[in-house]
Amino acid sequence: MLVLQDVAVTYQNVIPALRGVSLEIPDKVVVALLGTNGAGKTTLLRAISGLLPLHRGTLVGGHILLAGERIDRLSPTRIVQLGIAQVLEGRRLFEDLTVDENLYAGAITVRNPTAIRRAYDRVMSLFPVLAERRSSRAGYLSGGEQQMLAIGRALMASPRLLLLDEPSLGLAPFMVQRIRSIIAEINAEGTAVLLVEQNAQMALSVAHYGYVLETGRVVLAAPAARLLQEENIRQFYLGLREGERQLSLGHLRQRRRAGAAERRWQS
């Protein structure tokens, strides 16, 4: 459904953030996007949702296609209308507004009142906690409730594709598990999800497919189950081996290049 072809982004015309990323999110699939700080994960989401100009970033190469149509020159409003909704990192609720107002702000692009009603009911059944706190200020909710409200707000636009930026950030372990099952539930209802996470364990356990981003490039792409088994991922993101803290995935790329070179020599 969503295809990124060789997407390159620079900030303020000089600082490269993405250097030719290709990625695909098929219909109704959860894709995890892993990577360290500064790898370009958030930039990739901004490129999709049209928020780059706000950060003085520009798409300098490649295209982004939604169902075959280019969306990389459209306004954020248009992109939301086409069915892509984003949950920003750090939740970013409208803290002085009530829970209900936050949700209706998420449906601002929707003109049809019955569609809004339906989305609202869906959010309420997905997050019964929010139903109890409809008219309290968003800023007074707990961290977990705030993350649910942030996701609910994005769902109010009834997206085909949900972009989630670090939904587990700063949450207690049981809440991380709760978020995980919510993602699975949203996906089960037919919404595709692009999940950006530092918590690789959680991300890969819910995703079908995973990409690893490093300094603006995709260094690894594989089904999530396989990434979970991959030795380097285990060491680097899951910390499943002691010692050797500063391990870079860079050598993965080298290994692959070496592999290609080997093949060249063999043929």
Next chain:
Amino acid sequence: MAYFLQLVFAGVAQGCIYALIGLGFSIIFKASQVINFAQGELLLVGTYVVASAVLNWHLPFLLALPLGLLVTILIGLLFERLVLRRMIGRPPFTVLMITIGLDIILRTLVVVGWGSRTIPAATPFTVTSGFNVAGVHLGSSDLWTIGVTIVLCAALYYFFRRTRYGLAMRATALDQEAALAMGIDVRTVYALAWGLAAAITTLGGVLLAIDSLAIDPNFGNAALVAFPAIILGGLDSVSGAVVGGVIIGLTSVLTAGYESRLPAVVGTGLHEVTPYLIMILILLIRPYGLFGSRKVERV
């Protein structure tokens, strides 16, 4: 007692004018974190258009007023289109400096277009119109000022609380990027804020001109008088602008009414100082104003 009530009535009416002018400031500040220093000049252009529509083109006041509002709304929208749109995501300070530039341009245009002479203001009332209740004279223009302010505040309250665009404006004010991510068209929000603020401020200016009977190219400084009102109420609070306006209006009119009884040392200009004294006093106690939120950015 009648004298006191007379002063209170006049003070509330005066305060409503400050409130209207102040509303213009706070709507723009809320939407874009920018203090619009061209506010006074928007008001100036508006009152000049209304005055010359009545005096030179002999339009009825009720036609001239919407014409004046229309002109300032268009200036606001044009400014959004040509300048603000390119400034989304830039520091508010940049935009603030640009509004100072706009202020100078508009003032110059007024002098070029109308000259620097004082001209009579347009008014639908005669000075003595109105009626008396218990020895207090309720002037028509003051009654209308108070009435218009109340209706407008109710309409604004409805707009911000109950409509899509009102919600979009409040959301944008709180978090621009999150609003964009929701698909809220921030450019429309800015245009709306500037159009609305221009119209409300101009309305305040026209009412003020009715009170002061004449206008000249310095009339825009009137907006500065509204400044203590919005600082007092809290820069980012719409209801604060109204309460602040009324407090400042009452203070200034009551001191003006009683200052002749004070010792001669104090002089007769005290009423021009008291609004600022009140402002400083309240800021010492609540630095973010009566209704303002604590996070207001200092520029």
